Amino acid sequence: MASLTVSAHQNRSMPRQSAFSIDSILGLDRPDQRTALSAPYRPWTDVKPAGQNRGVVADSDVSVDVRVNEDGKSYSKSPADAYRRTLNWYIGRRPRTAFSSVQIKILESVFQVNSYPGIDIREELAKKLHLDEDRIQIWFQNRRAKLKRSHRESQFLMVKNVLSDLQSSRER
């Protein structure tokens, strides 16, 4: 990712002509401040020292909703979990959020009415459900994709049925 490719041989299959001619490229009369590409900003990977409690520091609390489930069944904090989490941090993927059923219920009911909530609604939801606004946004994105997929599948079934109906009527 973001590997720079100043590689040597990039013009093997190309007619060696003024493809990217100097003067053409030298059309860079642009304010182009080149900066080395940085890491993709993973706020949840930074190790938080003393603080630990919510709302104190700007973003990033790692333990968003671990205690928000209604079953009283708190998710295990086994060393294995911690280990995997650390590993994830290396990989750079945000630990998968586990929404509680209450959270899901509310999100679903909002989705019923408006599947494209604006930033303000998302913020409100985030506050109410103790989630990051980002999680809300992603949830709605994935929810829309799911709806679309189900549409696609049902349409496919309908088409299939119509076709088989045609076939059977022809056989009569």
Add this chain to the structure above:
Amino acid sequence: MASLTVSAHQNRSMPRQSAFSIDSILGLDRPDQRTALSAPYRPWTDVKPAGQNRGVVADSDVSVDVRVNEDGKSYSKSPADAYRRTLNWYIGRRPRTAFSSVQIKILESVFQVNSYPGIDIREELAKKLHLDEDRIQIWFQNRRAKLKRSHRESQFLMVKNVLSDLQSSRER
């Protein structure tokens, strides 16, 4: 199936409002267009009498593989493309282009030198890579956005680190 797709998206910086007011949930508390508007110009949906496409509603294609793997020759104006278009993509969105790694490599290397290629360079690239000039333009646009984002994020990280350094030095 009563699937509603009330698309409603808004912009930031809206007046705070009661958490789950009806208007807020419905997204009616602010001007929103996109609910019933004239069909935008979609040149690639040409052979579709089917009616007003609404951009958002399901597309129901049966998973035609959009991929064209390695070594370019990707679709743009190929007959195969037209085929896919007429068969499955009768809604408004242009099928997502999957650039080959070769194409990406070349695009990246050009980007290194000039992130604002003029029309002539874009045309040359388009011809060489068998892509529409439009795709090239969009690619550079998104690429610039990406660069900008990463720059912003690294700045943020730097600030954050400075702050935490300050903090830890104060604790000593």
Add this chain to the structure above:
DNA sequence: TTCTAATGTAATTGT
């Protein structure tokens, strides 16, 4: 295995 949270990025829209 299935479902879905998360990621990356192409495409769209409005300014």
Add this chain to the structure above:
DNA sequence: ACAATTACATTAGT
């Protein structure tokens, strides 16, 4: 051209 947002294709966690 940019900024914000969406759709879409994939990866991966439970």
